[in-house]
Amino acid sequence: MNEKAITCKGLTKRFGDFVAVDNISFEVNTGEIFGFLGANGAGKTTAMRMLCGLSYPTSGEAAVAGYDVFTKQESIKKNIGYMSQKFSLYENLTVKENIRFYGGIYGLTNGELKEKGEGLINKLGLQGESKKMVGELPLGWKQKLAFSVAIIHQPKIVFLDEPTGGVDPVTRRQFWDLIYEAADSGITVFVTTHYMDEAEYCNRISIMVDGRIDALDTPASLKQRYRAETMDEVFYALARGAKRSAD
Amino acid sequence: MKQFLVFVRKEFYHVFRDRRTLLILFGLPTMQILLFGYALTTEVKNAKIIVVDQAKDAASQQLIAKINASTYFDIDPGEDIEAAFKRGNIRCAVVFPADFENEKRIQIVADASDPNTAKTLTNYLTAIIQPPSAQPYQIIPVTRMLYNPSLNGSMNFVPGVIALVLMIICTTLTSVSIVREKENGTMEILLVSPFNPTYVVLAKAVPYLVLSLLDFILILLLSVFVLDVPIRGSLLLLFAESSLFIISCLSLGLLISSVTQSQQTAMLISMMGMMLPTILFTGFIFPLENMPLPLRIISNFIPSRWYYFIVKAVMLKGLGFWAVWKQTLVLAGMTVTLLTISIKRFKIRLA
Amino acid sequence: MPQQSSDAVILTNITKTYGETTAVKDLSFSVKHGELFGLIGPDGAGKSTIFRILTTLLLADAGVATVDGYDVVKDYREIRKRVGYMPGKFSLYQDLTVEENLHFFATLFGTTVKENYSMIKEIYEQIAPFKTRRAGKLSGGMKQKLALCCALIHRPEVLFLDEPTTGVDAVSRKEFWEMLQRLKQQGITIVVSTPYMDEADLCERIALMQSGSILSIDTPAAIKHAYPDELYAVKSANMHQLLKDIRQYASCYAFGEYLHVSGISENALAGYVKGHTDVIIKKVAPGIEDCFIRLLLKHE
Known part of the structure; x- marks a missing residue:
């Protein structure tokens, strides 16, 4: 498959005088794990919203899963999954009810729901908890469950906004196992994180500074280019120069 | 004392920097007075x-x-x-x-x-x-409309609207302003500071007492100059009674804030939860005398009922304190009870 | 009665439950005067509960705690004069300016900005250019600095910082820790919590926490020293496959561009990765995160 999962060219978003996203261009390959990094206020969230079909760009062009962000927002939404640290599941619905609800939204049939739901519960080892309210689960399980639900309809691309914030180190790695598995099954993963070690798990990463993408490459090449030992240093070298103060 | 003043000043900053609060504070009473004064009268014009x-x-x-x-x-x-x-x-x-x-x-x-x-x-x-001059054989019924000879319909509503507006504004603003501190996490810092928690409550109440009195003045001005409702009694007495009522409403707002965690809930409880009982049980729209006994008993627990009586007596009938001392006593009793409960219930800790 | 010789913070058998969930389980530890002490653990480990108990905001169900010699229940008023606290959430008035926030908190704590300016000078100078800006309009990093200034303005004996760097980017995090190091030199006792394991090394002593209990408490060096096995970093062209392959035989976790493997010998490891290309195996010293994972697994 040569088709690109995401392409964007000169993508820009202005709020009044403020240029939140300043003329960014990049491509994400199908099946790739793409790390989308940047300092607070660099414009990550704004860019991600445009790609998810939640807001229109001011100028530029972009296509997600082959669909134009200006004209085909509804098609984009059918073909992506989304999960963030803040958006999770309904706390007062049970594990099963959440799965059924989100599966239903994406148009899974009853048969599919049953099969996928059970598969998902077994994979996460939640057999004993399937009738528990999601609110009662530990954070790590919630996040894993939220991710699995976000890809229950086998989307072409899944957007993950700081999915592992505040999670313990073991669960964090289990979460990345799930990400790898999703990527192996052909889902393109677009992920933001504040953990620099997680940047290393991505195939390629981009680093946003003040609304622009200042660097985009594989972790290894970036480290080489900035003569750094770790991604932490690369990030520091780039983001230190950030001027933007608004969040 | 200095801490207290700084706290009060901070509250005023909050109010004057928030358009929503300003709107509730000054837009709501203006709207209510004009609505009740013009649109919702039983009077027939033109x-x-x-x-x-x-x-x-x-x-x-x-x-x-x-x-x-x-x-x-x-x-x-x-x-x-x-x-x-x-x-x-x-x-x-x-x-x-x-x-x-x-x-x-x-x-x-x-x-x-x-x-x-x-x-x-x-x-x-x-x-x-009726013919202008009386005929010897004709009995002309002379009716005199007490207190409202021109049958000005606004008169009946103004005291009711004053009670309603003060009730809603005082409870909403105080409860929301405290709950906002909880939501922002600033309440944690206030509690951890050496500033006495009781003063936190009082420092919250003082600015809203002042603002509510401003509101009261606004309503009075609108009533007198727009709706032609006279003030016949002592202005001082009117203000004193209103302050008492405002404090009881503020206490109610504090009470609401101590049982809610989000601004929306606080807003909902104080707006919706207070509006209906006030409209129903104050007596300015539905006469209390016609209600079944249980409802009449309930109405006795609504502070605005007593305040409404007082305002009518002082403002419209020009009566003095001797005529309203009983109602004042009831209102004062309610105020003290509410204030005590709300200060007691205000937690010096988070849970 | 306060005694200068005793520790700045002492917890003895503290337990706190919310309904059916136990937030903190029979916890005891102490923090010395002038120490930079870290509570390291994920969300839900009980860090915030400990802070709230120590800052007198919550009552423990069982156990005793003192701060600067004062009991957190009986002497809460004394403690409130002596501690600075930065809660997990951004906790300043968004609609007040930088200056107004600082003055408000200074007065609240019975002091003035002038009186204690030396305390916050270094930090405040970084945000001074924006002093007329509303706090809500500051960037994440600057909000943290302002919150720190407000927590410090009354020269507290003990400073409690609950996850000050969560959600803050790597650059601001680094700056924040540099500020803490300088504060420590002024003699303030600092208790700080963080979910970021890499920040543990910046503390003098740390408690690794999970589910309301302490897994280990010591200096970062001692905790790392106590790691029982040899630790190897491995990498190959196909990392995910490598992870799957090694995991069948040994404890193996991804760490940046390498996998960290423990519990087997170097020779055995070399055998398991035969099918891979571009293999690099090297012995590495364990970090706090390695130790945390190890303790977590042992605990379960």
């Missing part, structure tokens, strides 16, 4: 009327001129009474018979599909067409 004058003599012309001059009626030039009624164009019609001069009889027809309006209009008309 009712369309057809006058059919078959007599066409001096006496009938004189009466028609009187009807025309009244602000209650608007004479419709039409002639066909029945058609006009059917179309709903007119509320009322007056027919002067050809021999009006001799018979001294006229016919009044009113659209009684709205019986209240019909009754009001016929009453107005009867009053207007």
